[in-house]
Amino acid sequence: MEVYKNDKSIELFKRxxxxxxxxxxxxxxxxxxxxxxxxxFPFYADRVKDSHFWDIDGNEYIDYMCAYGPNVLGYNNDIVDQAALAQMKKGNCMALPGALQVDLAELLVDTIEIADWSFFMKNGGDATSFAVMVARAETSREKIIRVEGGYHGVAPWTQGRGNAGVATADVSNNIIVPWNDVEAVKRAVEANPGEIAAFISCPYDHRVFQDNVLPAEGYWQAIRKICDDNGIILIIDDVRCGFRLDLAGSAKYFGFKPDLACYCKALANGYNISAVVGREGLKGAASNVFFTGSYWSSAVPMAAAIACITEMRKINAPKIMIERGEKLTSGLVEIGKSYGIDMKISGVPSMFYMRIANEDSLFMQQEFCAECTKRGAFFVSHHNHFTNCSLTDADIKKTLEIADIAYSIVAKNNPDKLRK
Amino acid sequence: MVNQSVKARCNMFGVLKNIEYLVVNDKECANLVAGKKIAIQFNVKGGPSANLSFDNGKAEMKHGKHKSNISLFFKSPEHFNKMVDGEANPIPVKGFTKIGFLTGPFTQLADKLGFYLKPTKELLANKDYFKANTEMTAYAAFHALCEIANYDPAGMSQAKQLHDGDLLVAVTNGPSITISVKSGKLTAKKSSCSNPRAILSFSSLEVAHKILNNELDTFTAMGLGDMSMRGFIPMVEHIDPILGMVANYLA
Incomplete structure (x- = not known):
């Protein structure tokens, strides 16, 4: 099997x-x-289609990062692209929003279980920041509870103390609790009576570099109750998971109802749009928060989002992606086992995290991902991967063939770490 | 924001600790301490204590209070930091009969520290000087990093997110430093380790020099393959912001 070279990527990177x-x-x-x-690894993509991308050196990859999530139906999906193109011919960034804004809001309200209204912006980080502002506007409180390791974008409040460019004041209202720890949330609430505006978290713990962890039995129901008892707004950051677990929301998948939910990646199959949806009682607070941007009402991404959501509903996209993920990951585990390599899979299969568990570092994992990538299966070693609806059996078969070779190399290089 | 007490720790265990390197690697410095067996205790009110001992041609800087021949007192961390900058003198409280070592060999060692850690373009053109400057800068930076991680509030915030284990920082065919993390506390030692959890490596001493002197950023260096990281990367990720604070403390 050919091993790729990335000469053009490196040359362009030097520029x-x-x-x-x-x-x-x-x-x-x-x-x-x-x-x-x-x-x-390749640095620059040249073109994409379905589950594949080609880098500027002409190498073809089966892509399991899906642009970190936006590729949900398949790159350059014809249905979505045609809707976007048709709207582009009519107008995109205009002096007034297009009528599609209302259509899209209605579609989200009809699709997501807790949604009574929608508010559109561009990136996941816009959505989480807006949701926190809505919670503060509603409660007249300033503090928020976040979960350790949770990623909510790159705005200063989402980052860590000591990170470059982050002031202590930016993060001074954050209270960090461990994932799946109801008692820690209770303690935080008791220690800050009447001061906590929101609890914000991803639907499950899908932090980087570590096995992903689903909510413990009753966790979300307990958090919901704490929020209800203390007037705290429950925000779900569904930016990454959204539409990959359940079209009605990842909260529905885990059996609870948040007050606000943030969406982005899978919303429009790669067109730039994000959204916050919320329950009726928070529409007033959402109206009072001034939050906007030059391109937030652009019509093309809204046309793409309508086409994308409609298609995802038609084909039951989460079911397809979960099944694809199960097929791929079970194959990866089985082949790994034959070499004495324990490939541990965690998270929901449509956005699985994989880690070689033969060691507590990631040396073997990094070697495996590199060996796969340079043969055409694009894996990274730190982040959960994504499946998309266009991933075929042939793609999975080829990926597993590549993985077999990669495992053999990793096994050869790490004989003392293999399981008997 | 620079905390003077943390700065005193950086100066003590980052800068002054390089005397250990000097007496081994610089002939003049080796001659200054040859045959000497003496220990100097540094006590900073509101700051760190350390003991610098010389024995059999080697030097060792230890944390805390230990047996000494000379004891130096500093009224405050600021007082100590000014001494390191050559703007203040210590207050000897013990060892007046050994004061000659203080005013003689020790002062000359301190001058040599300044010589190696404050380079000029001309000095760096000398291969041996370049090597000593880079290695000493690296040792100072990574030892100071540990003090910042253990005592600076922002550094502690990053450090508490670190998992236990060893991070090996190595220059290809060159020196190594191991940073050990245990329960959010960091220590550094000037050697390699057998089972690192993560490795941060520089392709050459020249690359290390550029990184340490802010002439090259780590992202560019890694992208170009001049630097690399492997293993449990969160160790590197949370140490990187602390490393970014070192320049402020050692400025």
């Missing part, structure tokens, strides 16, 4: 570092993406 901080700013950069070693 990039002269004019762009870090060369590739943000989470797609080779460091943030944990391209270890960097020489084994």
């Amino acid at each position: 990039a570092v002269k004019v762009l901080p870090t060369g590739i700013p943000g989470h797609l950069g080779p460091v943030q993406s944990q391209f270890i070693p960097t020489s084994d």
